[in-house]
Amino acid sequence: MKIEGTQKIGAPRDRxxxxxxxxxILQKCIPGCEQMEKTGDNQYKAKLTAGVGPxxxxxxxxxxxxxxxxxEHYKLVVxxxxxxxxxxxxxxxxxxxxxxxxEIQYTGxxxxxxxxxxxxxxxxxxxxxxxxxxxxxxxxxxxxxNNPASSTGT
Amino acid sequence: MIPANFDYIAAKSLDEAISLxxxxxxxxxxxxxxxxxxxxxxxxxxxxxxxxxxxxxxDLSYIKEEGGQIRIGAMTTHFQIExxxxxxxxxxxxxxxxxxxxxxxxxxxxxVGGSLAHSDPAADWPAAILALDAEIIAASAKGxxxxxxxxxFVEMLTTSLEPGEILREIRIPAAKGKAAQAYVKVRHxxxxxxxxxxxxxxxxxxxxxxxxxxxxxxxxxxxxRASKVESALxxxxxDAKTLSAACAHAADGVDVNSDLYASAEYRKQLATVYTRRAxxxxxxxxx
Numbered sequence: 001m002k003i004e005g006t007q008k009i010g011a012p013r014d015r016x017x018x019x020x021x022x023x024x025i026l027q028k029c030i031p032g033c034e035q036m037e038k039t040g041d042n043q044y045k046a047k048l049t050a051g052v053g054p055x056x057x058x059x060x061x062x063x064x065x066x067x068x069x070x071x072e073h074y075k076l077v078v079x080x081x082x083x084x085x086x087x088x089x090x091x092x093x094x095x096x097x098x099x100x101x102x103e104i105q106y107t108g109x110x111x112x113x114x115x116x117x118x119x120x121x122x123x124x125x126x127x128x129x130x131x132x133x134x135x136x137x138x139x140x141x142x143x144x145x146n147n148p149a150s151s152t153g154t
Numbered sequence: 155m156i157p158a159n160f161d162y163i164a165a166k167s168l169d170e171a172i173s174l175x176x177x178x179x180x181x182x183x184x185x186x187x188x189x190x191x192x193x194x195x196x197x198x199x200x201x202x203x204x205x206x207x208x209x210x211x212x213d214l215s216y217i218k219e220e221g222g223q224i225r226i227g228a229m230t231t232h233f234q235i236e237x238x239x240x241x242x243x244x245x246x247x248x249x250x251x252x253x254x255x256x257x258x259x260x261x262x263x264x265x266v267g268g269s270l271a272h273s274d275p276a277a278d279w280p281a282a283i284l285a286l287d288a289e290i291i292a293a294s295a296k297g298x299x300x301x302x303x304x305x306x307f308v309e310m311l312t313t314s315l316e317p318g319e320i321l322r323e324i325r326i327p328a329a330k331g332k333a334a335q336a337y338v339k340v341r342h343x344x345x346x347x348x349x350x351x352x353x354x355x356x357x358x359x360x361x362x363x364x365x366x367x368x369x370x371x372x373x374x375x376x377x378x379r380a381s382k383v384e385s386a387l388x389x390x391x392x393d394a395k396t397l398s399a400a401c402a403h404a405a406d407g408v409d410v411n412s413d414l415y416a417s418a419e420y421r422k423q424l425a426t427v428y429t430r431r432a433x434x435x436x437x438x439x440x441x
Contacts, residue, residue: 122276
């Protein structure tokens with residue numbers, strides 16, 4: 001399954017990039033991420049409660065940030081496993097300076113398997129789009145906020 | 155295929171159900187017909203600790219005309235709506251929609267309130283409820299709250315019902331004059347859900363469309379009103395030219411679903427074609 005799109009956020013590129021590689025902010029942005037623990041350089045282990053409405057599953061995931069070229073590019077690789085199935089995917093983010101604002105162009109490929117894939121197939125794409133939307137909404141709130149501390153993590 | 159452990163409480167009245175829900179909060183789920191909830195529990199995609207069953211509350215199941223409205227109790231089954239003489243006479247869109255829903259077992263046991271509260275993105279009811287400008291009545295300890303159909307569906311499997319609220323009744327405004335209604339659907343061959351489902355509710359006077367309300371389900375993560383199609387119909391004669399121009403906007407402004415059965419592009423095309431068919435079917439009925 002492909003996830004792609006562009007998102008414009010009215011904050012400088014440096015600040016957005018710093019937020020995107022900051023585990024404390026990533027944890028807030030990733031929907032349902034309850035815990036994120038550093039396991040190595042740009043490697044994290046996370047606990048996620050992901051789902052839609054009342055239908056939710058608990059996943060443990062490894063998240064790694066690769067090909068980091070500050071402040072314009074990186075690749076996010078996620079592998080998650082849980083009772084309802086598994087999720088495996090990677091996405092590339094490209095940040096473009098747009099006169100004080102930033103355009104984030106993202107493209108990813110996600111595989112979903114197990115129970116959720118067999119019974120929830122018709123809702124997977126829409127769920128992925130919805131969760132992506134939430135990710136950027138929180139990222140926007142975190143980076144546009146006037147409090148500079150929010151971009152350094154608390 | 156065995157659910158996780160849960161407690162089961164059969165509420166004897168709506169008030170009791172409301173206070174049970176207030177007590178157990180997020181741990182509880184309301185059980186109506188159970189035709190979405192129980193499969194999800196068996197797959198352990200939902201694991202409520204407590205089920206509060208509304209099935210024993212008799213006065214939640216009714217269809218009546220009152221105060222210029224049709225009022226339908228939340229626990230009314232799809233089948234009761236399908237065979238209702240009152241509805242066939244005064245709001246045929248509802249029985250027609252019910253007839254398209256699931257299979258015989260689902261229609262016999264599943265309820266209109268349960269389906270709406272579950273808010274599956276491909277359920278049939280949301281299309282009809284939107285096209286009829288219905289109101290949803292949510293009951294809680296604070297009393298009744300009236301929610302417009304257009305405000306009810308928030309996103310996939312999510313409605314504007316607040317924690318502690320129970321969907322109690324659906325109210326449909328009585329039609330002014332003779333309404334041209336129809337529900338047409340592309341049925342998913344395995345699930346029976348709508349790949350695309352279009353409900354239209356038009357009033358036609360002197361060959362011209364006076365008002366148009368079109369609800370579309372299955373196309374996007376939540377059912378929606380095709381407002382661009384509606385405005386392109388209003389005030390016009392419903393000839394081929396008007397219809398093809400109007401229906402091209404059937405999926406405007408929404409994220410179109412894509413799955414193994416139907417790509418986004420195909421769904422969008424289906425929305426256009428089936429919106430047109432729904433309008434043609436509805437208008438043919440009042441000729």
